[in-house]
Amino acid sequence: MSLNERYWGKIGIETWIADRFGELPAGTEGEPLIGLAADLLPHATRLEYASRLARGRSIGSGLVEGSITQFVNRCLKQTGAKWKVAHVGPLVELAALIDTPDWNTLWVAA
Structure with a gap:
């Protein structure tokens, strides 16, 4: 699996957010990441950004x-x-x- 494929679709977005949490400096709560996850939650069935880009569609x-x-x-x-x-x-x-x-x-x- 390529790095880009790792972040495809709903699971990919969730993986990307989780990876960013793992990179936060000590004492940082990651509120923007929590907000991003909350914003994306209602759109879980529509998050196929990587495949949309691969097909030349906008995101x-x-x-x-x-x-x-x-x-x-x-x-x-x-x-x-x-x-x-x-x-x-x-x-x-x-x-x-x-x-x-x-x-x-x-x-x-x-």
């Missing part, structure tokens, strides 16, 4: 998806940039964390 608003795509493309296509596929996911996760209320706590803990 979010055009604005959000476009912004993320532009950011990742800028990073990956910089002159002299040599990215490994395995490092793209952590880049996106880091970029997403920067704008959260937990960023300062996580940055200091690192």
Whole structure:
């Protein structure tokens, strides 16, 4: 199973959230992760994001998806940039964390 397949569908999203809990610094409660899990719960039968992306279908608003795509493309296509596929996911996760209320706590803990 590839890393991407690990996070497919409802079970995949739950696995991803559980994995992030395992990475939290000591003393961090993970309230954003709890909120994410609660937000996704009513949509359990509709969470097939990885397979939707594989088929070329969108997973979010055009604005959000476009912004993320532009950011990742800028990073990956910089002159002299040599990215490994395995490092793209952590880049996106880091970029997403920067704008959260937990960023300062996580940055200091690192």
